[in-house]
Amino acid sequence: MKKSLSMFCLLFMVIAAGLTGCSNSDKSAGASGDGKIKIVAAHNQTSPENPYQIGMKEFKKVAEEKSDGNIEVEVHAGTLGTSESELVEKLKLGAADVVLVSPGFMSKTGIKEIDLLALPYLFDSYDHWEKAVDGEVGDKMADIINKKSNNDFKLLGYWTAGVRHYYGKKPLHSVDDLKGMKLRTQTSGVVANYWEKTGAIPTSVAWGELYQALQQGVVDGAENAYPYFVQQNHHKTENGKYITETAHDYTTRFLLINGKKFDSYSDEQKKNVLAAAKAAVKKEREALYAQEEEYKQKAIDEGAKVNQIDREPFIELAKPLQDKTAKKIGMTDMLEKIREMK
Incomplete structure (x- = not known):
């Protein structure tokens, strides 16, 4: 009898401990609202x-x-x-x-x-x-x-x-200036497809290694928004000091x-x-x-050269890619809605 009672007490304690553990787990997960x-x-x-x-x-x-x-x-x-x-x-x-x-x-x-x-x-x-x-x-x-x-x-x-622009070893005056340039950007998907259409060569470089890649000529240029590349001093490198405001992506x-x-x-x-x-x-x-403006001015003050460009040829190059991609992913209606909002 005593043995049975002892076993019952032990079983009860195990179950109680398990329930307490579940309760604490729920609280730590936020399920109770009090945890x-x-x-x-x-x-x-x-x-x-x-x-x-x-x-x-x-x-x-x-x-x-x-x-x-x-x-x-x-x-x-x-x-x-x-x-x-x-x-x-x-x-x-x-x-x-x-x-x-x-x-x-x-x-x-x-x-x-x-x-x-x-x-x-x-x-x-x-x-x-x-x-x-x-x-x-x-x-x-x-x-x-x-x-x-x-x-x-x-x-x-x-x-x-931010809004992304080109920066590299030379300024851009037309789309043709990109031909053969090794550009640090995405190497797959619609972004890579677009830069390939310009004649550039999309090249993969980790963000943390890009300063060195620009300095050593591993890539000829890159594209990003002012706060990002200026904070990393890319504009101070040999292959990053010419900025052309392509404004190709409001990200x-x-x-x-x-x-x-x-x-x-x-x-x-x-x-x-x-x-x-x-x-x-x-x-x-x-x-x-x-x-955006703060770091643009900082880049200029520190020796970067900024120039404007006629964006229309770049935009015209993008439109067929927009249409083709939207159709492929079933988002043609959404693309048209976005265009109508301009």
Whole structure:
């Protein structure tokens, strides 16, 4: 009898411990609403002045303030990887909870519709871009990302990495000047296809190695927005000091959270995360817009040469690619909507 009673007590203690463990697990995951959650947020830029970092710090600030400290955000600026494909993989596997990535890298996950927002000369101003991403087009893309990723990715908002321009060893005066030039850019997808049409040779170089590649002539040039390449001193290299304002991409960046992780949060936690994301979108855009002119002037002051160019031939080269890509990915209607917003 005593032996049976002892066994019963032992069994009861094991079950109770298991239930307590489940309860604690639920709280740490945020399922109870009372537990504290930690969000690992990451981007690929290393400069503390970068708009990505400014936006992520705002996300952290608002999430922690609104939750009275029940949400902790840990921001990684390039420390979880400077490769966007790596960040996407870490988000999917749960090694990161919130990441910032470009359409080019997201399309590699098999969500082909994303390529629409990577098309060169799709937008002609920030006003045009904002109308699209903050309206019907942005809503539709967010829905596609969530459904086609099987809820691995939920879109929290659209950031921008600025308007991209060419910079290289010589100024551009026409499209023909690009022929045979090794240009650091994406080497696959619609971006690479466009530069190949200009006659350039898309060349892969890691962002952290680009300064040296420009200095040593591994590549003849690159393309990016002022805050990004000037903060990295690319304009001070032999193959980076001539800037031609091609304005070929008003860029879109996706602020993503792991959808399954988000669904595990309580309603209050979800509300606070969404509020933090909204504040971060506003802050990041404001920082980027302000830095465009600031870093352009800094480049000029430090010896870079800036010239304008007739963009029409570049735009005409892009239109057939836009039409062909939109048809291939089933986004012709969305392309037309974006064009009508100009």
